[in-house]
Amino acid sequence: MLATALTVIAIVTHDQAVLRAAPRESAAQHAVLWQGDSLEIRGSKGDYLQVYDHRRERSGYLRASQVRQQALKPENAPELLAVVRFLRDTPGAEALGISYAAAYLKAAPAEAIDGEVFDALGTFAERLARRATVRQGKAPDTTVGAHLEVAAAYGVNMVSIERDDQMQLCYNGDAFRRVLALRASDVQKALAALALTRHDCVPSTLTPVERFEVDQWRAEVLDRVETAKLPEVLKNRLHLRKAGVWASLAWQRARRPELGRGPAAEAATRALSELAAINKSELAESDAATYSDAAIRVGASRWAAEPGMPVAPVKAAVGLAILTRPGQPGETCIDLVQAANAAQKPPVTRCTYGTVWSASAAAHPQGTALTVAVQPLDTWRELWVFRHGPSGWTVEVMPPATDQPNLGYIEFAGWVPGGTQMLAAREAKLNGRYKTSFELINLVTLEVERSADQPASLSPFYRWQSPVWKAQTVSLR
Incomplete structure (x- = not known):
């Protein structure tokens, strides 16, 4: 990491920028740099800057056109934030955006820092994780791998999750948690809650107790978001996520006898109501698959909202019924009962x-x-x-x-x-x-x-x- 005393740094803006031993194209190559790498400036010579790479502990010369020199003083913070805002919605520039967000956090006074920069930082990290996951099963992409290393150098951590026989990368969500804790707009808090509660980033290796705690936490995070002033599209996305989370909780609560039937029915009813709250006229085309996903999750657990059958089977001339009883530890056994021969x-x-x-x-x-x-x-x-x-x-x-x-x-x-x-x-x-x-x-x-x-x-x-x-x-x- 860069020394905290630095007031001017060079941020690499090009991928595969070559750090050389001397200020000429024929000089020996010391390292290959990637967008987002931050360097200490120690001098200049001709078209080259003399720099030191603290991450690799290497010094050398780099073309000045491949970096942007950036001051880290409080008066430069608005300029840095403007670049972060521009890069936030620029696919492929995630590592560069993370670098600028880190530079802004160094330059800005503490009282000026709010949820906006962390919203952008989380967005960069999540998009980079998606890019890396898309590459699974395909030819290795050295650019994405290098950008992940740059992000890690700034403390942006990814989590590997095995899903559908492949490894998926997910951002650990630290920046989004800060958005929820700091001064931020309702939209920023809603986006942070959606990022923190993704279904596909819940590890499949969790124990039942751990999964229950995670889903309880996800439900609480979503419920803390104020929705009154949100755009309809974002409201729909929150309803869809809540429907899926509460459907999962309905099934999990039903498997915990100590809770009784009430909490499971409450969760299932909540899941159904969240699904019913979708404003279909404002449902974005890109959310069609998410809508189907949420509906299937709710449909799988919807019986938790219905009253159970009587303990005894219905007595009818040729009627059939079932009785359930405990089997081996964790098992439920179903007995088919013919009413005419119930005994x-x-x-x-x-x-x-x-x-x-x-x-x-x-x-x-x-x-x-x-x-x-x-x-x-x-x-x-x-x-x-x-x-x-x-x-x-x-x-x-x-x-x-x-x-x-x-x-x-x-x-x-x-x-x-x-x-x-x-x-x-x-x-x-x-x-x-x-x-x-x-x-x-x-x-x-x-x-x-x-x-x-x-x-x-x-x-x-x-x-x-x-x-x-x-x-x-x-x-x-």
Whole structure:
């Protein structure tokens, strides 16, 4: 780092600027410098500056045209801030922007520093992390790698997170935390809260207790933002983020028996209300995928907002019901109960480490099938189908997609007269794309016979969809 006594520095403005042993093009190369590197000026000769690189502990000569000399006095602070404002929205200049932000923080009086410069600093860091992540799986980009080293020299730290079989870089958010703590505009605080609460920057290696604490903190950060004077687009983005965070909390709270059912229902209701608060007429085109993402997260946990089933099964002539009971530590076992023979041993039992949403149980009128929603992850909900066949009762699991568990849900939507078909709706993220499907499913094979992207385009779905499902689902948003 540069000595604090320096009042004038040289900021490198070009990538791959060569630091040479003498002030001529043929001189030996000491180091390759990158935009954003800060150097101590020790003299000049012709077209070259004699400089010292404190980061590499190297001295040498550099063309004066490849740097900008900048004074670090209080009267120069407005000029530095103007450059930071310009670079804030200049893609590819993140390392240079970080350098100027650091220079401003050195030059400006303490009472003049507010959240603006930290908002810009966080924006530079987050954009640089995104650039580095995009390069994963492709040919190494030496420029991005060098810019990351420059950023690290100024104390900008990145965190590596493994997601979808690749490493993703995320900024650790220190500058955005300062925005929330300092004097800043509502817009700056909202952007900082969104940056600090990204779903994709929550490490997948957290323990359940750690993840619960992180999501509680994310919800608190988002709720501290004043939204009254925000632009509608930014309000929508906050609603979308809140919907996803509260949906995750609903599932996590449901898995903590000591909290009771109330907190989980409260979180799920909050998630639904945040999703419903979206002003679709002001939804930016670039936020369409984020909207689908939030809706799937809410849809996966929406059953937490519904009242549970009675402890005892419903007594009907041929009715079916389920009873849940503890299994091995952490397990929940589902017993299928036939009302006419409730006292007998359950014809089929299946245990899971997922959350069983008892309120979702839907029995076939003829007593030959029953479905129930089971959620193993906060963003992934399956449909379990109990069926009676020639060999007796069986249970099959229908996942939202055949891809690895990531983001999706599938739900029962109605029975089709005849006893061999049922309706289902599913939403999932497949290969980076979001897909909604309304399906007619064969109860014997559980294969999809027909599907459509709208219920009205599938006549059996249009005629036989369950009114309960239609009133509760988020897939018809």
